[in-house]
Each structure stands twice: as structure tokens, then as C-alpha cells.
Amino acid sequence: MDEVLLRSLIPGVLTVLVRRGADFAAGEDAVQDALVEALGAWPADPPRDPRGWLITVAWRKFLDATRADAARRRREDREGGLPEPGPAPAADDTLKLYFLCAHPALTPSSAVALTLRAVGGLTTRQIARAYLVPEATMAQRISRAKRTVSGVRLDRPGDVATVLRVLYLVFNEGYSGDVDLSAEAIRLTRQMAAAIDHPEVAGLLALMLLHHARRAARTAADGSLVPLAEQDRGRWDTHAIAEGVVILQAALARDRLGEYQAQAAIAALHADAFTAEETDWVQIVEWYDELAGLTDSPVVLLNRAVAVGEADGPRAGLAALAGLDPALPRWTAVSAHLHERDGxxxxxxxxxxxxxxxxxxxxxxxxxxxxxxxxxxxxxxxxxxxxxx
Incomplete structure (x- = not known):
């Protein structure tokens, strides 16, 4: 059975149930029950219309779970019961599901977990293993998130920036347990990019591809980290880099610069250098200036100090660092690096x-x-x- 296909169908099936009147929590449970049935039935008898099959079975599961009494069940049976599996409606509200899972009432960790469950199709056990927490803890987190969004209608404009932050959080978790969350984030962002024409969605996809391209070179055989300057660039994924650059160039051409496009431009400059010594640090500093203007983030300014240290020398980098809060994550490590370069x-x-x-x-x-x-x-x-x- 094609598990990737099965998981890719989940968002569309869930949104059909919600559109028909199921609340989010009950609809998501029904979809999971339908998936279990599909795993048992499809290998021997694959359906002609997998999405239509899942919608029909999930709707049956939902109705079975919400029937008030036996009389209602008998009445529905007398009226002819439910239709047999058939072609699914053409409408796809997957994008609305992204926005629902990134609802501002949810904490970032809950939004990520709900996105992985409802949009990504991962099981609670898989998500728990990825985050190295007990399955019961993750189940509670997801249940609370589902209850929070159950009363939210899917007819309101969504906040693209919030969805992108959630996807970026998923990507940054990397790999742990039996789920590669970076690869999963790329898959979900591709899905979103296909559904919405927005330069920042493309910018985030490009950023993910460019960072993920360096993954094989980031650790040594013993598992230790390898800094960017010391990585074997022959191990970088050139196909992912090329794809990321093409996507980024198309996004930048629209002249609607956002933070993910700026970050992707910095990553592309690193990828463009055949050796660490050939890195165009001057241009990277210029992109950090653009990024700082877009985000006003102290972390961006910290990374800019590193770039200034490479472009203009360690003393200039230390001067840029001096204006930042020493309590920032990685401030001490950056200071150590710049002092070493200064002798x-x-x-x-x-x-x-x-x-x-x-x-x-x-x-x-x-x-x-x-x-x-x-x-x-x-x-x-x-x-x-x-x-x-």
C-alpha cells in the first residue's frame, strides 16, 4: 500500500467531513478510524477512487459515533442508508485545514502536533516518538488542541504567516525517533505551495530545500556536529539546491520580499560557494540587513554579527555583537568564535x-x-x- 498517498488524502477527507457538519475533533477521529479500515481492506481490494472511499467510510464512522439512539439508526436504514463509495467532490479545502491547525488560540507546540496529526497524517505514537515524549502526553496535547478548534468555522480568512511559522517549527525539529520531521515539513510545505500562490510560501519551501540539502554533511561518522565551514560540500544535495534556487528566484522576481525569502537568499549564497573561503560574506551581510528590517529579531542580529565578522574582520563582528543581549541563545558561542578569530x-x-x-x-x-x-x-x-x- 502507498502510505504516502494515504497520508496525502487525509486533509481533504477531514475537510469534507467538517464541511458536512462534523466538528473537528469528531471528524478527525472518524478519519483515523477510516484509515485503520483502509489498512486492512485496501491491500486485498484497492478502491478505484481512494479519496471517495475514505470520505464515505469516514462519514459512516462519524454518523455511527454520533447517532443518538437505535431508532435514528433504523430510520436511516429504512430511508436507504448511506450511499456506496463513489467519486469524491472536486472541492479541496486542505488549505483551510492548515489555517485551522495554526489557530492563534493554540500554543506553538499544540499547533505543530495538530498539524502533523490532521494535515500530515502521522499517528499520535509517531508524533510522540518524534518529540521524545510519552504517547499519553502527546495524546493529551492533541486532544486539547482539537477541543480548542472544534468550534472554529472554516469560512474565515487564514493567516499565512502563522501557518508558515508552524511549518518552520516542524522543519527545525529535524530528525528524531522514527519520523523525519524535516522531510515531513518539506512535504507539507510543497502541498501548501501547490494550494496557495504566495511568495513567502515559495520562500519557505526554498529555504527548507537549501538547508536540507546540507543535511548529510552536518554530522561526522561519530555523530558529532560539523560546522558549515568544515563540511564536505561534495556531500551536499545539488538537486535540492538547484530546485531551491529556482523556486527562490521566482519568488524574489515578484518583488514582495518577506523573511523566508531573505533567509533563503542567505542559504543560497552559502550553497553557491564551492569552498567556505569563496563565500560572499559582504552580500550575506546585506541580506541580513534586509532580514533585520523585516523581523527586528535579535537572533537575526546575532547571526548578522557572525557575517560581519567574516566580511569585515572579527573586531567588527565583536562590535556588532556588543550591542546585543548576552542572554541570547548562542551569544556566548558566537563571542567565543569571534574572539578565537581575533587571536x-x-x-x-x-x-x-x-x-x-x-x-x-x-x-x-x-x-x-x-x-x-x-x-x-x-x-x-x-x-x-x-x-x-
Whole structure:
């Protein structure tokens, strides 16, 4: 059975049920029940119209769950029952489902979980494993989210920016458990790009493709992180890079710049360099300036300081960093990097060790600890040589 096809049908089936009058929570449960039945029936007897089959069976499941009494069931049977599976309606409200799952009343984590469940078609167990939380915890999170949006109608304009933030959150989770959330986010964003003509949707898809293209080179054989400058660029996915660049260029040509297009432009400049030394850091700083104007984000300014340090030297980078809050995530690590480039190895080693203690990600903590240890070795060698003179 084609699991990708099955999962791609879920949003359209759910929106048909909601349009017919099912509330979101009951409709989503009915769709999941229909999927279970499909897994058992389709291998032996695949339907001619998979979407129509799922809609019919899910609607039956919904009615079975909501019938008030046996009399109503008998009355419906006397009136001829439900129609047999047939061609599904042409209308597809999948886009509205995206907006529903990104409802502003939901927390970001709940919006992500609901999107993966209702739009992505992942099971609660798969989502729980991806987020490394107990299945019962994830089930409660999804149930609360479903209750929150159950009374929301699907006839209101949606906020594209909110949906894109949710998809970006999914992408940034990367890979854990048995679900590749980065690949899943790309699949969902492709789906959204096919449904809505918006340059920022295209910009986000391009950004995801360009970042995902470097995935194979991001870790060494022992699982340790490999910084961008040290990555084997021969392991980058050139097809994904080419696709991302084409999508980005088409979006930029519409002259409606947004934050995801600007981020994608920065990623494209990194991808365009055959070696780290050939990176066009001056142009990257210019794109960070554009991005800072669009978002006013301190994280953007932190990344800009790194780019300034590469374009204009570490002293300029440190000057750009000085105006930012040291409590920012990665501020200490960036400061360590810039001090090392400026030749102040004592300060850099101390800051790498401090950044390692602050890191919340095990791989990042290990990487920063290695950086501190590397500099301590260099400092020890330098001191021994000085003592011998």
C-alpha cells in the first residue's frame, strides 16, 4: 500500500467531513478510524477512487459515533442508508485545514502536533516518538488542541504567516525517533505551495530545500556536529539546491520580499560557494540587513554579527555583537568564535566552555566542549614552548 498517498488524502477527507457538519475533533477521529479500515481492506481490494472511499467510510464512522439512539439508526436504514463509495467532490479545502491547525488560540507546540496529526497524517505514537515524549502526553496535547478548534468555522480568512511559522517549527525539529520531521515539513510545505500562490510560501519551501540539502554533511561518522565551514560540500544535495534556487528566484522576481525569502537568499549564497573561503560574506551581510528590517529579531542580529565578522574582520563582528543581549541563545558561542578569530584564545576557550554549559542540545554541547578542549591544547603547547625559550 502507498502510505504516502494515504497520508496525502487525509486533509481533504477531514475537510469534507467538517464541511458536512462534523466538528473537528469528531471528524478527525472518524478519519483515523477510516484509515485503520483502509489498512486492512485496501491491500486485498484497492478502491478505484481512494479519496471517495475514505470520505464515505469516514462519514459512516462519524454518523455511527454520533447517532443518538437505535431508532435514528433504523430510520436511516429504512430511508436507504448511506450511499456506496463513489467519486469524491472536486472541492479541496486542505488549505483551510492548515489555517485551522495554526489557530492563534493554540500554543506553538499544540499547533505543530495538530498539524502533523490532521494535515500530515502521522499517528499520535509517531508524533510522540518524534518529540521524545510519552504517547499519553502527546495524546493529551492533541486532544486539547482539537477541543480548542472544534468550534472554529472554516469560512474565515487564514493567516499565512502563522501557518508558515508552524511549518518552520516542524522543519527545525529535524530528525528524531522514527519520523523525519524535516522531510515531513518539506512535504507539507510543497502541498501548501501547490494550494496557495504566495511568495513567502515559495520562500519557505526554498529555504527548507537549501538547508536540507546540507543535511548529510552536518554530522561526522561519530555523530558529532560539523560546522558549515568544515563540511564536505561534495556531500551536499545539488538537486535540492538547484530546485531551491529556482523556486527562490521566482519568488524574489515578484518583488514582495518577506523573511523566508531573505533567509533563503542567505542559504543560497552559502550553497553557491564551492569552498567556505569563496563565500560572499559582504552580500550575506546585506541580506541580513534586509532580514533585520523585516523581523527586528535579535537572533537575526546575532547571526548578522557572525557575517560581519567574516566580511569585515572579527573586531567588527565583536562590535556588532556588543550591542546585543548576552542572554541570547548562542551569544556566548558566537563571542567565543569571534574572539578565537581575533587571536584571543584564552577568552575564546573560556567562552566555549561557558557556552557548552548553557547548551540545551546534547550534540551542540559536545561540539562546544570539543572546541574548548581544542583551544586548551593549543594554549598548553604555546605555554610549553614559551617555557623552553
Amino acid at each position: 584571543d584564545l584564552d577568552t575564546a576557550a573560556r567562552l566555549y566552555a561557558e557556552a557548552a554549559r548553557k547548551a540545551t542540545n546534547l550534540a551542540e554541547r559536545d561540539h562546544l566542549t570539543r572546541q574548548a578542549a581544542r583551544l586548551h591544547v593549543r594554549l598548553d603547547v604555546h605555554r610549553r614552548r614559551s617555557d623552553q625559550k
